[in-house]
Amino acid sequence: MADTPDVTDTTAAPEEPRRVLPRFPEPDTEPFWEATKEHELRFQVCDACEGVVFYPRAHCTHCTSTELSWRTSAGTGTIYSFSVVRRSLHPSFLDLVPYVVSWVDVDEGFRLMTHIVDVDPDDPHSGLEIGARVIVSWIDRGTVNLPGFRIDR
Amino acid sequence: MATSRVAIVGIHEYPSRHTHGTVTPLHIKAHSAARALEDAGLTWKDVDALYDDGDGILWPGLHMPEYFGLDELKVVDTTTVGGSSFEFQVAHAARALGTGAASVALLSYGAVAKSGASDIGTGARYSELGPPNPISNMEDCWGTTLVADYAQVARRYMHQHGTTSEQLAEIAVTARHHAVRNPDAVKAIEDLGLRHGPNEITVDQVLSSTMIADPLHHLECCMISDGGGAVILAREDVARGCRTDPVWVLGTGEATGHRTNGGDITVTAATRSGPAAFGQAGVTPADIDVAMVYDSFTITVMSALEDLGFCAKGEGGGLVENGGLNFDTPGLALNTDGGGLSSNHPGQRGIFLLIEATRQLRGQSTAQVPDARLAIAHGTGGTLNRRYASGTVVLGRD
Numbered sequence: 001m002a003d004t005p006d007v008t009d010t011t012a013a014p015e016e017p018r019r020v021l022p023r024f025p026e027p028d029t030e031p032f033w034e035a036t037k038e039h040e041l042r043f044q045v046c047d048a049c050e051g052v053v054f055y056p057r058a059h060c061t062h063c064t065s066t067e068l069s070w071r072t073s074a075g076t077g078t079i080y081s082f083s084v085v086r087r088s089l090h091p092s093f094l095d096l097v098p099y100v101v102s103w104v105d106v107d108e109g110f111r112l113m114t115h116i117v118d119v120d121p122d123d124p125h126s127g128l129e130i131g132a133r134v135i136v137s138w139i140d141r142g143t144v145n146l147p148g149f150r151i152d153r
Numbered sequence: 154m155a156t157s158r159v160a161i162v163g164i165h166e167y168p169s170r171h172t173h174g175t176v177t178p179l180h181i182k183a184h185s186a187a188r189a190l191e192d193a194g195l196t197w198k199d200v201d202a203l204y205d206d207g208d209g210i211l212w213p214g215l216h217m218p219e220y221f222g223l224d225e226l227k228v229v230d231t232t233t234v235g236g237s238s239f240e241f242q243v244a245h246a247a248r249a250l251g252t253g254a255a256s257v258a259l260l261s262y263g264a265v266a267k268s269g270a271s272d273i274g275t276g277a278r279y280s281e282l283g284p285p286n287p288i289s290n291m292e293d294c295w296g297t298t299l300v301a302d303y304a305q306v307a308r309r310y311m312h313q314h315g316t317t318s319e320q321l322a323e324i325a326v327t328a329r330h331h332a333v334r335n336p337d338a339v340k341a342i343e344d345l346g347l348r349h350g351p352n353e354i355t356v357d358q359v360l361s362s363t364m365i366a367d368p369l370h371h372l373e374c375c376m377i378s379d380g381g382g383a384v385i386l387a388r389e390d391v392a393r394g395c396r397t398d399p400v401w402v403l404g405t406g407e408a409t410g411h412r413t414n415g416g417d418i419t420v421t422a423a424t425r426s427g428p429a430a431f432g433q434a435g436v437t438p439a440d441i442d443v444a445m446v447y448d449s450f451t452i453t454v455m456s457a458l459e460d461l462g463f464c465a466k467g468e469g470g471g472l473v474e475n476g477g478l479n480f481d482t483p484g485l486a487l488n489t490d491g492g493g494l495s496s497n498h499p500g501q502r503g504i505f506l507l508i509e510a511t512r513q514l515r516g517q518s519t520a521q522v523p524d525a526r527l528a529i530a531h532g533t534g535g536t537l538n539r540r541y542a543s544g545t546v547v548l549g550r551d
Contacts, residue, residue: 022290029290054414055291081312081418081538083304084367085296087275093296101297103305103412103538110414113295121367130312146294 020092021141031070032056036145039138041073043110054110075136076152077106082128084121098122104134104149115139117148127151156251160392160399161243161548163193163385164508167263170341170378170497174268178209179220181263181381186221189383194396195257197221200385202228202255204246206238208264208381208501227255234409235534236447239503240544243386243530244405250388257391260507263381264499267345274300274374275365292539300374300450301366302538307452308368310419314467318368321451322359323473324487325372325494328448329354330479332491335519341497345376373451375493375502382504384511400514403527404434404547411540422543423460423531430545431462436527438462441547443513443528444478444485445506448492453533458487461531461545480520489513489520503532507546514550526550 022033032055035042044053047069051062059066082102088094100116117137119126134149165188167181176184182205190196203226205213210220214231218224228249232241239260246258275298283289310316330353332338339351349358354372362371392399406429410422431437438461446461448454455469463485464472472478478487488494490509493502510528512518518525528548535541 020293020296022294023285026285026287026290028287033290052414055287057287081305081309083297083301083308083369084364085298085301086367087300087363087365088296088298089275090296090298096296099296101295101301101305103418105415111412111416113292113297115295130309 017092017095019141021144028058029056033144035072036138036147039145041075041106041136041147042070043073043106043108044068045071052109054112071108073106073108077104077134077149079116079130079132079134080105080111081130082116100128102149112147115148116150118150127153157253158389159247159250159386159402160389161384161402161507161511162387162392162395162397162399163189163191163195164382164511165189165192166337166382166505166508167380168337170380171267171344172265172379174265176265178263178265178381182209182261182383183221185263185381185383186259186261189385192397193385193387195385195387197223199257199391200259201226202230202246202249202258204230204232204242204258204260206233206242206262206501207231208262228258234542234544236449236501236503237532237534237542237544238501239384239507240405240530240532240546241407241542243384243402243507243546244407244544246386247402247405250386253388256388258386259383260386260504261381261383262501262504264501265379266377266500267379274298274377298366299536300369302536303450303452304366304369306418306456306537310452310455311368313419316455316467316470318360319356320470320473321373321455322356324448324451324454325359326354326356327473327476327478328488328492328494330476331489331520332495335491335496338491338496341376341378342495345378347376347495348372369450369452375449375498376495378497378499380497380499382508384504384507398515398550400511401549402546403436403549404430404432406430406433406545407542409540409542412538418538419456420466421456421460421533421537422541423457423545426543426545427461427531430529430547434547434549436547441485441527441529442522442525443489443510444487445510445528445530446487447502447506447531447533448488448494449498449502449533451494453537454487456537457531457533457543461529480522486520486522489518489522501534503530503534503544506530506532510548514548
């Protein structure tokens with residue numbers, strides 16, 4: 001791949017690899033990321049049918065409503081699946097290997113891509129397994145913060 | 154509207170897997186198209202329907218007619234659904250040709266993933282190069298890789314269905330069993346320096362290869378190669394005059410899938426594309442002699458075989474164990490050219506599924522199933538675990 005465009009966080013300390021972060025303007029997801037500055041994990045509920053919508057959008061995927069309201073999650077959930085990335089050639093993730101990517105089923109009814117943090121994936125007693133209870137653990141990045149999750153012991 | 158039968162009448166697989174930057178995707182497409190037309194006994198002037206998923210160039214519907222030199226197209230279709238694009242395109246071509254909108258269709262593919270040094274599986278970059286969208290904004294920051302995506306499916310599979318790594322490894326062992334008989338695959342394995350050389354591999358060797366993203370090992374991941382190919386389809390009246398024996402398109406099915414809140418990532422859209430294709434063909438999975446099933450990873454095959462109905466969900470392990478899908482054991486044969494795991498994978502492999510299925514039905518495979526009469530090509534495009542497409546084509550001979 002040719003030149004890497006400047007899509008990463010430029011506020012990080014120089015010695016820290018530049019991370020991939022969400023980019024704006026992007027009206028569907030901007031309120032979600034705005035709330036992360038206050039460590040709030042937000043999701044949408046349809047005003048008409050009360051269906052949960054995630055990832056964020058401007059329409060309900062259950063009915064034809066386009067009126068949605070933001071709610072704040074308690075930040076607890078369950079590991080649906082995960083993998084330990086042991087090989088990544090992306091410059092923003094090289095130094096994180098091995099890291100744990102996961103789908104977490106958040107208790108309010110939405111599934112979120114995330115990292116399981118503060119866990120040694122090679123420790124058989126780490127508690128890292130499908131069905132494990134997890135709790136949000138914010139990864140602060142300055143401009144926005146990333147909702148990682150840790151095992152809730 | 155009266156419909157005509159439609160057949161694959163010409164095929165070509167570009168032989169080189171490592172072109173060292175000497176050719177472009179467009180060159181591979183045109184070279185393959187010319188050879189496939191020659192195979193059929195047709196010329197560029199016969200082509201009046203063009204299918205192109207945009208490999209190597211943007212706006213393929215505008216650029217490719219000119220590059221090929223096709224002046225009298227009646228149908229142009231730029232369906233792009235990753236590796237299953239070509240199965241979708243066959244479905245569209247069968248309808249366009251069958252209803253008389255056109256008479257000869259060209260599908261072609263070319264990519265230089267190896268020469269371009271593109272890190273398909275582990276590059277962890279998806280849409281970050283384009284403008285932001287909700288998907289890129291929610292996913293790119295986590296650095297998941299293509300391998301890790303399929304690995305999450307495999308992990309959930311093991312949890313939910315009891316599928317084992319040994320069973321998944323059998324799929325890679327079968328692919329290599331077939332590849333060692335295919336001179337182009339043997340050359341690919343040598344040119345690309347794949348592990349264990351052009352030799353058979355064992356389940357133990359697969360499981361002792363490097364873990365890339367748990368639970369998927371190196372030898373459970375497809376290779377990264379250059380390559381491409383072309384397929385020519387024709388309406389029955391044209392097909393009867395072609396140089397080759399027609400390989401009929403008997404049924405097609407197209408479906409897309411994506412992860413949902415509360416959904417089951419072990420179930421793919423093959424549960425819809427498969428029954429549509431089998432139903433149209435009037436056959437069942439039990440009737441199929443050869444299954445060409447997209448093998449980006451071992452789990453891609455396991456999930457597809459089950460969802461297509463070759464066995465019940467969660468029982469694919471029993472199907473693949475002990476060489477059960479080898480060409481030289483009774484019953485169904487799988488990926489007889491060596492597949493993406495051991496023959497070639499330039500990024501979107503769906504066209505090779507059609508090419509090898511056609512070879513089998515012509516009796517021209519290097520791992521030939523005796524008297525093969527019915528074959529399927531089943532493409533999986535995109536990324537299981539996130540968003541993807543499933544395209545199934547049932548093929549048969551006279």
